[in-house]
Amino acid sequence: MKDERPRTKERVKVTLWTLIVPPTTWAAHFLFSYLWAAISCAKVGKFATFPTLFVVGTVIALIVIAASGWIAWRQSRVPGDAPPHQDSTDVDRLRFLAVSTMLLAGLSFVAVIYTALPVVFIGNCR
């Protein structure tokens, strides 16, 4: 008997919640960067040669943002009418949310990288 349930990637849908995931991740990573630098400099006194925890945190943030970007990208390809998608219909709402999420994911992805680069390059507690 064939499984009637849709596959996972067909079940995920962009919502207002998906929309706020990339900027929230960016904000969380920003806070994490400051807290990590302040705590590790205060506790250890010098900068780690390889900041494992920071790299792991940054990779997780990038994966979360990329995942919401990927969901949004899939949803933005749902067939429908031509732009502008500004009517109060389910399809237009979905496409609007999808495109917005995609743009926010792009912005947040770049922003997380910009936040992480100084840690890699400056590598100093002063």
Added chain:
Amino acid sequence: MRWQREATGTRVRLRRLAATAILLITGCNRHQSALAPFGAEADDTLSLTIVLASGAAVIALGVVLLVWNASRAREHALSESGGLRLVLWAGAIFPTVVLTVLLLFALPAMRPLPESDADLRIQVEGEQFWWRVRYAPPGAAPLMAANEVRVPVGRTVVFELTATDVIHSFWIPGLAGKMDMIPGRTNQLVVRATKPGTFRGVCTEFCGLSHALMAFDVIAMEPAAFDAWLAEARRTERASSGRGAQAFDRRGCGACHAIAGTPHHAVIGPDLTHYSERLTLGAGILEPTVANTAAFIRDPSAFKPGARMPAYAAMPQAEAEAIARYLKGAP
């Protein structure tokens, strides 16, 4: 005639532009300018400034050309999808790439210079409105000074900066970036001078009435000359007899100021042991002549509003001059 009026208008505008340019040019100098660097960090900052300014000029020119092109395009020659593509490439992708490249170019320059325990440390404390300076060479006795900083060329020097009253900021534009001096906290600034000369530093955090009058001289010396100066300065002792020394004693100057070799060791005001060598009086504001020094002693607030030193208006001019001559090195 209309063309005559236009020509006159252009001439007036040009004249105004020239007047403004001349006013701005008066700010140009080589002793207190980030555009005339004598330190490793200031060199990096200057090259970054040149790259940024040229890049910004090229981008501004590109935007002007695009606008000019768009405003002259024939009707229907430009499509909406072409415009959106332009926004995507020139408005999002290009700035992201440029900013990434700039970040990668600028970040290594922000890294502090490497330092070790063997480097000379100079502790500078900001006070309203002067600088307490203490040279702490590794493995040798420290030297107290004020309102003047000497650094050896080619060697790494660590400035340890703090303040006693309010927040000040320590900036030698030709040497390195600025660093705040915060009461209760010591900030480090690592520098390396690259050429000898006499320069100037300033306070760059508003700290009170005479904030704009809080400066200091910076002398970058060849390493051998610096070592010789430091050894000699540490040995300096001033006589405690003579007319000027007696007046200094009698007037209670020693309640605030120290002079090596005399019984005066107070640390409230600037150390005056090496006053005779200083290039300026009152933290970088006056020529240290006998006349200026005497005038400053009798009424410091006339030169530095808000200065903590009291006025000695009742002191006879001759006595003030005797103290000034003593400070200037007379026995």
